[in-house]
Amino acid sequence: MNDRDKVFTKLAEERWEVSLKLTLAMMFIYFGFILLVAFNKSLMGSVIVPGLSWGIFLGALVILAAWVLIYIYVSWMNNYYDRQIEEYIKSSK
Helix, strand or coil: CCHHHHHHHHHHHHHHHHHHHHHHHHHHHHHHHHHHHHHCHHHHHCEEECCEEHHHHHHHHHHHHHHHHHHHHHHHHHHHHHHHHHHHHHHHC
8 A cells, every 4th residue: 555545544534433423423413312202201291481392492502503513523523624635635746
């Protein structure tokens, strides 16, 4: 394996690692919410303020968490991954 392949293999491994961590975080959040809905209905039906229950509030937080995790991934790709590839391409010319 030449140096170019090693660099790109390392970057691909890092991308998979970040992707896997963020995927696991989203799965934990989502399935945690589903388990709360399934096994703690009384909590999810409890009213925080009139018109807003814990279920609705936590459901909105699940959606917000997805947006945050997507932002983290896109930021990492733009600020680290893409720059590493650009630097390598510039240095190999």
